Amino acid sequence: MSVGRVFAVLLGLGVVIAAVLLGVRACGEPAATTVRAVAVGGMVCDPTDPEFNAGKGTARGCQHRATSEAAVALDPDALLGLGDYQFEVPAAASYRDHYGTSWGRLRDTTIPALGNQEYKVKNANTYRDYFGDRAAPETGYWATDLGAWRVVVLNSNCTTVEGGCAEGSPQWRWLDAELSGNPARCTVALWHHPRWSNGIAGADARTEDLVRLMADRGVDIGLSAHEADYERFRPMDGDGRADDAGIRTFVVGTGGQAVYRPGEGDASWRSRQTSSGSEHFDGRHHGFLELVLAPGRYEWRFHAVTPGTSGQRPGGGVTDAGAAACTGQPKHGRAR
């Protein structure tokens, strides 16, 4: 065999080996996928609620079955749970019989944040028992992957979580480290009590330091509930000022239990707590937020659910929608 022929054979082998190795590598890496998630909190009525109506609800409330029906029909890849899953007392039987048969149909893909209702039971034990390995660790904050996105779950029950939520707390330091480890990814964060809101509770400063950190570090979407309404804010910095590179927050507390909008009696004290930057507010409809999380971008759609009359399926439709690119990079290497 000539030297030239040997060289050609070796070159060919090299190409084959390289192709095989590259192929293996390509197969070994997770493909960049687009996922569909639904996000919602404030879900299931207590069975003693006058509006419960054997789980079917009334025009006034307890629409967890109709709302979850519409969400299940989307066949989402994940349910981003924003807390307050089961009212009035989150008993194990209620989780099993009422949450379990409505929103619980998405239990196996749920990423659940802790609301305040969950803590009506010591250590949120019924929540932990129900969600099992889907539930948060004891701290209530952790992170996971969802398609090409990073999902950060926080515990905004700041007087319950060890060390609270302020800058320097264990949770704040964990978040700082988490965001440092994933600086260029698209990130969605979930926690229960909204930093900004024009609902009946209004703005809530308990997560101020956590939200400032997330806004500074390029977190794209923040999802909360607690209020019984839907609200979307423009991207903002940690101080609530318009900032295209800031965090876009949603309040989605419309999972079926109740919906509210502030009344005249709220005006006098709420005037000190209103939040600027609101681009859409709906205190009339139950519903949920659909998020399409793609590499580098996302879409949102709020699905309002109108209770069906007797013998009819529930109706409704998309009442708020949009799309945006991920902010891409943190604005600051380290938070203030």
Place this chain on the structure above:
Amino acid sequence: MKGVIFNIVEETVRAEHGEDAWDALLDAAGLDGAYTSLGTYADEEMTALVTAACAALGVSREDLLRHLGREGFGRLAARNAQLMTEFADARSLLLGLNSVIHPEVRKVYPGADVPVFDVVSGEADHVSLSYRSERGMCHFAEGLALGAGDLFGERFTVSQPVCQHTGGDHCELLFTWPATGR
């Protein structure tokens, strides 16, 4: 009025006067007494219960409402222990009635018609709140505040310089802490 208020009154009556006392009170008031916490019931039913209890115990309406509020607060706090952790003391709880307590009440108990407490003044040694409600349960509100003081181990005085039961169009609740009482 939401059933949870009837529930805490029932619990107080049973605890202080025996298991049969609640049924006797219902009979005296001409009520059947099936109250669920999330249900909504006529204010007149509470009025009838209070009237019957005052007659049975020989106490004034004001004193009875104040007592029921004070005892009831602890029962409400036990049902909402995590919510109570959001307050460092009774003063912060009183100042958080509109912004924290009542939004939570309205969320958990849909249809709850909560009273409005406007802060007239809030200084280090006193808090003054105006209470406006068609129910006029100023003394029950006073008792609830005293119950909050019990929860946090505080002693303060409460007065009503303005009261809708003595000609005012609202009640003003003035809470005053002694210099060494906090």
